[in-house]
Amino acid sequence: MKQKVEALKSEILNFKANKNDELESFRLKFISRKSVITELFADLKSVIPEKRKEMGLLLNDLKNQAQDKFNELIASLEKSNDDQSSAPIDLTLPPIQDTLGSLHPLSITKKRILEIFERIGFNVSYGPEIEDDWHNFTALNFAENHPAREMQDTFFIEKDPDIALRTHTSSVQVRVMEKQRPPIRTLSPGRVFRNEAISVRAHCIFHQVEGLYIDKNVSFADLKQTMLYFAKEFFGKDTKIRLRPSYFPFTEPSAELDISCFICGQKGCKICKNTGWVEIGGCGMVDPNVLENCKIDPEIYTGFAFGMGIERITMLKYQINDIRLFTENDIRFLRQFKSVN
Numbered sequence: 001m002k003q004k005v006e007a008l009k010s011e012i013l014n015f016k017a018n019k020n021d022e023l024e025s026f027r028l029k030f031i032s033r034k035s036v037i038t039e040l041f042a043d044l045k046s047v048i049p050e051k052r053k054e055m056g057l058l059l060n061d062l063k064n065q066a067q068d069k070f071n072e073l074i075a076s077l078e079k080s081n082d083d084q085s086s087a088p089i090d091l092t093l094p095p096i097q098d099t100l101g102s103l104h105p106l107s108i109t110k111k112r113i114l115e116i117f118e119r120i121g122f123n124v125s126y127g128p129e130i131e132d133d134w135h136n137f138t139a140l141n142f143a144e145n146h147p148a149r150e151m152q153d154t155f156f157i158e159k160d161p162d163i164a165l166r167t168h169t170s171s172v173q174v175r176v177m178e179k180q181r182p183p184i185r186t187l188s189p190g191r192v193f194r195n196e197a198i199s200v201r202a203h204c205i206f207h208q209v210e211g212l213y214i215d216k217n218v219s220f221a222d223l224k225q226t227m228l229y230f231a232k233e234f235f236g237k238d239t240k241i242r243l244r245p246s247y248f249p250f251t252e253p254s255a256e257l258d259i260s261c262f263i264c265g266q267k268g269c270k271i272c273k274n275t276g277w278v279e280i281g282g283c284g285m286v287d288p289n290v291l292e293n294c295k296i297d298p299e300i301y302t303g304f305a306f307g308m309g310i311e312r313i314t315m316l317k318y319q320i321n322d323i324r325l326f327t328e329n330d331i332r333f334l335r336q337f338k339s340v341n
C-alpha cells in the first residue's frame, strides 16, 4: 500500500492539465467520491491495526496533496483562458469593416461641374496660381485704377513688375486664348486668393470654376441656355435661372446668375432670404477688348464666359453654414460625404 501511495504522489506531482477535459480526468481519478484515494481509504480496513494509524496519516497527506494540486490546476487553466492569444477564434463573427476614405466635398462638387460641362464639349485647362499682372488683370480689361488691383483684394508677391496670387481663374482663360484658336470651349477650375477677412461666409483662399466659349456666332441666348442646362443638371430638373444685369471689366454685357431656391421651392426661406432666388455666379459676353488682347478678331468671333465659387455652390447644395468647415479637416464633417460621389 505504501508503494501505491508513493506512486500516486509522484503521478499527482507531475500531472499537467492544458485543457478542461484533462482537469476533469484529474478530478475523477484523485478527487471524486470514486477516486483512487477513496478506494485506498476503504482498503484501510484490511491493514493490520498497528500500521493503520500510520497509513491513515499517509493517505490524508495524499488526499491534501491531490486537493492542492487540483486547485493549482484550476488557477493556471483559468489564467491561460483569459489570455486572448490562446482563446479559440470564432470564425462565424462578421469581419471588422474597412473604413474607406471619401472625397472632399469641394472635390465632389468640382467633379460634378466638370462632368456636366464635359457632356456638352468643354475641356479642362489649368494654369499657375502665381500670376503676372497681364494675365490676372490687364488682358482682362481691368482699368489701371480698378479697385480689385488694390492691396486690399490682391495678395501681391512682387511689385514692378506686379506678380500676385491669382484672384480668379479667368487668368487661365487668357492663357488658353493666347495659345489656342477658336472654337474654344474650356473650363478652368482652381484655387484663388483674395485678401479678405476669414468669416462664416468668406475665406481668403477658395475655389472657382470658370468657363469660356468662343466661336463664330456665339450669342447671349447660348449663354443663357448653357447656364439653364447646368442649373438643371446640378440642382435638379425643376430649377429655373435668372440673370441680373451686373458689371465685370472682361464681359459686356455682364450678369449675375441666380437659380430658383431649391430648398424652399421659392416659397421663401433663410437661404434665399425670402426672395426665392440664390446667386451662384457671374457671367457675360466676352468683352471685345479681351479678345483683341489675346489676338482673336472680335469682328469674326464672339464668346461668353462664366464663373462660380465651388465653396458657395457646395454650401448651397449640402446646406453647409460655415465656409471654414472645408479647411478645418474635421473628420466628423468629412465623413458625412461618404455616400455622395
Ligand code: PHE
Residues within 6 Å of the ligand: 167, 168, 169, 170, 210, 248, 251, 282, 283, 284, 305, 306, 307, 308
Ligand atoms: N471672374 C469673376 C470673379 O472672379 C467671375 C466671372 C467670370 C464673371 C466670367 C463673369 C464672367 O468673380
